[in-house]
Amino acid sequence: MTNYLDFEKPLAEIEGKAEELRAMARAGEGVDVEAEAGALDKKAAQLLTELYKDLTPWRKCQVARHPERPHCKDYIEALFREYTPLAGDRNFADDHAVMGGLARLDDTPVMVIGHEKGNDTKSRIERNFGMARPEGYRKAIRLMDLADRFNLPVVTLIDTPGAYPGKGAEERGQSEAIARSTEKCLQLGVPLVSVIIGEGGSGGAVAFASANRVAMLEHSVYSVISPEGCASILWKDAEKMREAAEALRLTAQDLKKLGVVDRIIPEPKGGAHRGASEAIASVGKAIGEMLDDLKGQDRKSLLQDRRRKYLDMGSKGLAA
Known part of the structure; x- marks a missing residue:
């Protein structure tokens, strides 16, 4: 391992x-x-063991952003067979920050969609560091529509700092595209399971993660805003990101208590970047179990299950 975090x-x-x-x-x-x-x-x-025994929320943010952490492409290559990528939103362009296509998980045909950050300078620029533009969300909507039409379960892998906030993205309807993608998740008549594998940032993550079942890797984070962004707004000082991370309750452990996520997937000692194969296998097992949990439910039951999940959200652990 060549990249060490500050606390390491x-x-x-x-x-x-x-x-x-x-x-x-x-x-x-x-x-x-x-x-x-x-x-x-x-x-x-x-x-x-001591360093990772009780990580603070800010340290979890650092681990979730580790450059050597497995990304969406790694999970797809390791877990899914016969992956056939599908490109473009049939309107403007193909957004390389979002990848997706038809595949098989074991023997089950599925539609897999996820954010891809890239793993070196060239691929990170090509993938826009995992920050999707409107065409990325519209591509996801197209793929979810296709899955719904052919009765295929949808698996989403979330790893994004948030949707891209550039001028062009705003001109092309970024907020509308995110809202439509979130709406499509809630309207699907097929099983939808999501895993936050790194960062789950803002509406850019919610647009893929409004699922029947949501899992998080142990050291991943999921929040409406980054700690730095929150600190800049509340305290006018991005250096207060540690305090913001504490207040946001963005860890898998906090979100499990609140009912925002359904399960926590353990990571190898030292984080997923120190045991990529083990972490990927654990995610694959969790996806399979979540799909099995939803197997046999009809369209109406799946919609009711999803509706109940989000209406109940936040009612757990409020006194904590």
């Missing part, structure tokens, strides 16, 4: 020393360092 600096020093010792041994300097390196590995593992 002590860990970086220990793991760096262990790697230096092993580099000396590989260079043929005749030094037996394995015992000392092993001791450092043990110390690093203990420190990693």
Whole structure:
């Protein structure tokens, strides 16, 4: 791992020393360092457990944004077979911040849709850092319509700082596109399950996550606004993002108590970026279980289930 978060600096020093010792041994300097390196590995593992045992909301935000965290494309490639991407909103353009298409989860045909941030400079620019424009939400609406027509369950993977706030996006009806996408989620007569795999930012996330069942990875976040944005509005100081993160109740643990999400998916020790395969497998298992939970329900039952979920939202844990 090459990218360490601010609070992981002590860990970086220990793991760096262990790697230096092993580099000396590989260079043929005749030094037996394995015992000392092993001791450092043990110390690093203990420190990693301590660091991640009780993360603050702000630290969870940092983990959710980690550049090496698995993204939508990674989940689709690992979990879904016969993925056939579908592009464009049939109106303006194809938004690369949103990817989606037909696929199979095990033997079940589904429509999968998600935000993709990219994993290097070139792909992040191409994907607009996961911030969808109106054509991205209209593409999602088109794919959800297609799924509804052919009675296919819909799986959405959410990882976005929020919808793109640029001038062109606003001119093309950004707020209307988000509202229509949210409306379409609520109108679907097929099972809709969502997983927040990183950041669930603002209406840009809600537009994909107004589902029958919503799950969050343990260290992901889901909020109406970013902590920095909230701090800038309330305190006129973006540096108060830690206080804002506490107040927003954006962690999976808080949102489970409030009934906003239905389940929390455990992450490997040290976060999904330290065990991508394990995290992806856990998400796949959760998606399968959520779809099984909805199997056999007719259109009317699914609509009532979704309606009841959102009318009841916030009634749990208010005294907490």
